[in-house]
Amino acid sequence: MLTSKIKMLMKENPEGIFSRTERLPFSILRAKKNKKTNGGQKMTTLKKQEFEIKVLQNRNGKGFYFTDPYFYTLALLGVDGPFTQQQLLDIYKIYGDMATDKSWSKKVVKMSDLKFVSQKNINIRKRDGMQFNFVEITENGMDFLKETGFVNKAAKIRNNSTGDHTIGIRQVLVDVLNVIAENKELGGKYVTQNTIFPISKYDTTEKPLNVYRFYQDEKLGVNDNIRFFNKTKEEIVSAKANFVTSLNSYATSNFKDIGLFPDWVFQFKKNLFHVEVDSGKQSFEKKSETADVVGEAKQTTIKQKVEKYFEIAEKLPNHKHHAVFVLLDDSVTTKKYFGNRTTRIRNLKDGIGELLIKDAPANLKVSVISLERAKDFFSTYFLSVLETEKEDLKRLNAAINFMNRSSMYPYDMKIIKKDNMKDWDVEVNKDIMKTPFLISSFYKNLKLKEEQKKLSLVHHNIVPIMVKEGDVLTYAKINHYSKMFREQVFKKTKLLLIYDTKKNMEQDVLHTVPKRNKLENLIYQKVLLMPFDEWEKSNHNFYGIDQKAISASDLLDFLDKE
DNA sequence: TCGTAGATACCGCGACAAAT
C-alpha cells in the first residue's frame, strides 16, 4: 500500500529530506531546492523545512502542488465559506504572495478541476452588470482537508445562500482576518468551533512537518505528522478565551430563546461583536406595506432587532455586547464606486440613538458603520478591548497637561472621578453623571479647600467622552446635548470627544449642522474633537465639529465662551 | 457600444528527471 510505504518512509526520515538520487514510488517526497553556483558548476542543495503536498490527477504528473497557503485558504473556505473568488484571494494573501488575481483565478479553476471546490457564477445587482464567482468547498475537498489533518473530522460544510448580503458578511470576516494578521497584539490566531487558525505572519510555531504527494485515486490516510490542526478540547477552550473567535449564535440557546440571529458573532475576551449586515432594504420601524406581497412579513424591523440586543445584553450580563450594523455600500461589488451612505447611517443612528438614550443596558454598545469602514472599525475595537481605564486616563491627562502648560490659559484643570463628583458642588446633569470622568477648571493659584468646592469657583466643566467610530450612543448624546445647548442650560459645559485615530474621527458620521442656523451652530462652540494618534506623535491638535483644526489662541477663545 | 470579471490559450522560465 502506498499509505503504509509513506508512513514508513516518514518514520525513517521525519524531516522529509531526501536526496534526488533516491528513487521512491511515485516520487513521494520532494523538497524544494536552493540553487548555488560552485566554480561555475551548478549545484543543487536541499533546503530544510520547506514542504508541499502535490495532488495528482493521474500518475503521469498532471496536478497541483499544495503548499501551506493553499491549505490554510482551503481550510478557511471549508469552515467559514463560501467566499467570492476575490475574497478568497484576500485570505490567500494573508499567507502567501500572489501577484495578480488572474493567477488566482487559474488556481481556483485548478482546484475546481480537482473537484475540491465548486464555482457558481452569480449575477448580483443585474442593473449594474455585476457578476461574482462564488467558491464553495465540495465534500471531496472537505475529505481532503480532513485526511490531511487540516480541519477537524467533525467539521461541517457551511452552506449559505449567495447574494450581496452574504458577500457583505464574508467581507466583514475577511476584514477581521486581516485585522488579526496585521496586529501582533491580537495573538495571531482565529478560532472557530473546532479549529484554531494561525493567521499572523509573525506566528511561525505552526508548520506542517512533511512533504508528499497526494493521489486522488489512491488516497493517503491520516498522517500524524501533519495533523497540526487537530486540537484537544482543552486547547480549543483556552484559545477561545484568548483569541478572536467566531461564535455560532444559531446553536446557542440564549440566542435561540430570544429569536436573535446575528449574521455573524465574533468573541474577543468577554466582548461579543454581533454583526448585522444591512442591505438598506429594512425599515427602522414600519414594516413595508408590500410586506405580504414580497414575502417580507417575517422580517423584523431594525427597532425590534435593537430591542432584542437589549435582551441578550441583560441575559448575558458578564459580557460586553457590541451590535454592529454594517451598511452595504458599493464597495462590495466594485472597488470603483465607493459610497459612504451617510444618509442611511445618520437615519439609523437617529432611530437607534433614541432607543439607547432611553434605557440601554450599560453593557451594550450599538454602532453603525459602512462596509468600507469595517476593517478600521474592528481594528480599533479589538485593540481597545486590550486597553484599560488607565488608557483613558492617560488620554485625559495628555489633554489636560497640554492646556495647563499653556501660559495663555489662566485655569487649572483637574480630573474628577465619578465617585467624587457628588462631593463637588458642581451643577451636573444626570446624563453627565454617567461619564466616569469630568474635567473641571478653576482659576489658577486658587487653593482648593472645602469651602471652595463650589460652583461659583468652577470656571467650566468639560465632559470627556471616549468615542469610537460609529458609536450610536455618543451620536445620540451629542444630539441630546446640542438641544440643551440651544436652551442655554449648560452654559459652562463643553464636550471633549477623544478618538483613537484621526481617520476614525474623520470617517465618523456625527452631526450635520444646517448652515446659517445660528441656534444649531451653538454646537460648534461646545464640541471639541481630539484624535489621540496625532497626540502620541506630539501633534497637539484639537478639532472643531467641522473637522477643522483649532489653533492654540482659538482654543482659549473656545473655552472662554459661555 | 462599453466596462467588468472570469476563462482560456499561449509563452518563457526554472526545476526535475529520464535519456544519452
Next chain:
DNA sequence: ATTTGTCGCGGTATCTACGA
C-alpha cells in the same frame, strides 16, 4: 556528467458573458 523533454507556474493577450 551532460543533454533533453516534461511539467508547474506566473504573466499576458484575448476570448466570453452580461447588463446598462
